Amino acid sequence: MYPELGQLALILALLLAVLLSVVPLVGSLTGRDNLQAFARPLASGVFVFIGLSFAILTHAFLTDDFSVAYVANNSNSLLPWYFKFSAVWGGHEGSLLLWILMLSGWTMAVAVFSRRLPAVMISQVLSILGMVSVGFMLFIIVTSNPFDRLLPNVPMDGADLNPLLQDFGLIVHPPMLYMGYVGFSVAFAFAIAALINGRLDAAWARWSRPWTTVAWAFLSVGIALGSWWAYYELGWGGWWFWDPVENASLLPWLSGTALMHSLAVTEKRGVFKSWTVLLAIVTFSLSLLGTFLVRSGVLTSVHAFASDPERGTFLLVLLAVTIIASLTLYAFRAPVVHVRSRYGSFSREIFLLLNNVLLVSATLLVAVGTLYPLVLDFLDMGRLSIGEPFFNLTFSPLAIAAGLLMGVGVFSRWKKTDAGWLARKLLWPLAVSVLISTAVMVGYGGFTPWAFLGIFTSVWVTTATFWDLWDKSASRKGRIHGLKRQSRSYYGMVFGHLGLAITMAGATVVSNYGIERDVRMVPGDVAELGDYQVVFKEIGERRGPNFTAQYGSFDVLLDGKLVSELHPEKRQYAVAMSVMTEADIDGGLFRDIFVAVGERISDDAWAIRIQYKPLIRWLWLGALFMATGGFLAVSDRRYRIREPVARSTTKPVSDPTDVQGAAGAVS
Incomplete structure (x- = not known):
């Protein structure tokens, strides 16, 4: 009886998600407040019924209900209870239900914590999230029902959980990874809603930025946990294999990093708005692409969940609809955005733009290296393997360039930076970085160009970050007062940059000075x-x-x-x-x-x-630093909206006079 209730809860959640997709959106487009008022209750209803369905599936695992096919295929009576619990998402159907639970949770969080946003905006955001939920709930109900029964031939015991998954890593890694994947749907929803309204202003960036940062922080933790799990569980001692499924999680992280920086510029200066919206669309699309790769059967990997062509076709259609619809809307709406803002050649805007170009280039590189062999195989044009040597040779220079640029950009100023002043500012951090890097190379007893560049870049980012912190702490009341005066958002940036430097140092040293013997x-x-x-x-x-x-x-x-x-x-x-x-x-x-x-x-x-x-x-320590920086940044008080937003602020940003006003209000 319980499994049938779980399936019924899924169906009811689907019906509520359909209503969430339609009713508030119609209300926002027609100006009917009574229809917009349904957005939050419907979002709550979807979360409650998905949560009920997930709880029933968990109960089936903990009570060894082998009449449920999914339980029989992924559990066993001898399995410890904590692995029975994590086995809920140890297979395709349950992991997809966890994905939908996370999506409904993010939707619920937006409904709860965005009460002071304009009703039109929040109605459209929740409706778009409802549309995404409809797609995934149709997928699970039509192709991947976790409550299918084996009646009347109920097995005496289950087939057991994959031994690779009988580990603490399964308990923590997928939930963290999915929180990041699904969290980018919120940034996507805000971007699409802003396109619909024509409101691509600094206020939109401020609303979207904390959700994006939290999703990025969760994804950082999820990727780090996956790397750590592979390191100690697979027996080979490596931390990254450039496996296509590993790359599937790296792709949205790279574009999400670019999105965070672009949102910062849009919020502060009101520029890069079209670029920011496009990055939001691309980042969520890459999250969907990762879902397709893992569940379509196109990959053979220890990470892959399914090999059913029907499921792959469904996901491919969902991915295509999302990308085509959102890019079509972007093509029509983005060109109307006008920005009147100038900035110099050495301004912070330029450095952040170059940083984003490098991140997007790295994203394209990883995407091509991952997908090109799959496309060749699909077209029967032969088999090609692109592995670790290719990615190390091509990705490393981009990572080093991004790190070097980061160390310079931290000293730059908005609008304009004097080149001579910037050069003098960089002189001492540069000298210190060269000395420390040389000492590290001597300490490890060997010099190679790539090792030196990697170590120098990590030391350079660290030195520049602390040098900037020292400068900003200057105060008549003392350094301690100066440090207290800095915002949490600034300290979030400090932790994020230090985390990247720590990770780069770990990756460089272990790759060049590790010893392996069989x-x-x-x-x-x-x-x-x-x-x-x-x-x-x-x-x-x-x-x-x-x-x-x-x-x-x-x-x-x-x-x-x-x-x-x-x-x-x-x-x-x-x-x-x-x-x-x-x-x-x-x-x-x-x-x-x-x-x-x-x-x-x-x-x-x-x-x-x-x-x-x-x-x-240090690889995983750096990821924790980065995630801590993300969570610290979103706790900044400027993201706490105290005053209701006036209706007049919904004026389309195509009016060029609105740009500077919006940027000034946020600053």
């Missing part, structure tokens, strides 16, 4: 790993809740002293009949020692993978 070892053998020695002591056995494992005991020594004891495992899952490698890692802020047990070579000999990973944790 060795044959028997108990008693010692393997050298840089300054460390890894001693293979013995092989033992243990039993888990739904697996048996052979584990190796290893001592890690430094100068003859014990540093840590590691116990990597080779697990055999009885139900799934699969073997998994579980690495063990001695982690630290400045290095990791990674040990994984491979195949048995002979009666007493094993293939062992040992790795020394300097600064690898």
Whole structure:
């Protein structure tokens, strides 16, 4: 009975989403306040019924209801309860339901926290989010119903969750990633609503900016968690493989980063408005593209959920409709936007524009490298593999250029910056960065051009950021007062830039100075790993809740002293009949020692993978800094709208006199 209630809740949510798509939009276009008033109650109703459906599916997993096909295919009675809970989104149908739950949650949040926005704007935003919800709910009901029954032939037990997914990473990674993916739908909805109204002004950017920043912060955490999960779970010790599905999450992050910077310029100066709207459309479209790649069957990946052509066709149609409709509206409405604002060659506007050009170029590069082989295969024009060497060779220069530009841009000023003053300002940070980078290279004992450029860029961004912070803290009442005087938005920028520098430092050092060895070892053998020695002591056995494992005991020594004891495992899952490698890692802020047990070579000999990973944790530490910066920025008090917005502000921005007024009001 409960599964039928879950399906009924899905259908009711779909009906409410259809009403949300139509009724408030009609009200906003006809000026009928009574119809616009339905927007918030309908958004709440969609969230309640989707939440009820998700809760019922969760109950089916926790109670081992194997009459539900999705539960039978992705769970087992021996599975620990916390993995049963995360198994709700461990397969295609449940992950899609989680996606829709997140979407309804974002819609509900917009309805709750935007009460002082103009009724016309919020009605259109919620209607557009309702349209997106309709598309995905039709997809799940028509092609991916998670409540399909196996009656009357109910299996005695389930097929088990994929052993790769029986990990803490499944509990935290997909929800964070989906919060970012789906969050960009809000920026998309605000952009489309602004196009409909012709209101591409600074106020629109201010309303949209915090939602975009929060989505970007969640996506940053989600990508970092995915990288961390792959690092310790897959047994190969890598942190990024340029897998097409990994790239699918990187694409909206890159364009979303450009969107955040473009929104900042639009809010502050009232310029780049058409560019900002286009980036909002592209970023959400790339989120949909990621959904298509994972669920269409065009990819074979450990990340992919489905291989059903019917599902792929449905998603492709949804993606095409979204892109074509939004770009058509953009083509008609964007040209009417006029901006009267001038800025010099070394202004902050120019540096942010160049930054966006680099980010968009990186997005296009990753998109082409990911999609080109798929298109060739689809057209039967042969198979082509574009892997890590291509992306490292082409992406790295763009990342370094963006970092170098960031260090310069932080000192620039709006409208105009004197070139001589800027050059003098950069002199000391440049000298300090060269000295520190050289010292780091000497410390790691080797020089390569790319390693130096990567380290220099990360040090340059860090030095420039702290130098700017020191300048801004100058005050007659002391430095502490000067620091307190800065806004949370500014500190969000500081954390974001430092996070990028930390991540770049980690990626550069671990890629150029890491040590990897695959060795044959028997108990008693010692393997050298840089300054460390890894001693293979013995092989033992243990039993888990739904697996048996052979584990190796290893001592890690430094100068003859014990540093840590590691116990990597080779697990055999009885139900799934699969073997998994579980690495063990001695982690630290400045290095990791990674040990994984491979195949048995002979009666007493094993293939062992040992790795020394300097600064690898800085990759994920930097992502946490960036996410913290995002959340800190949206807490800035200027995003708390205290006064209701007058109806007169809905005047289309095509009136050029409105640009400077709107920008001044926000500043």
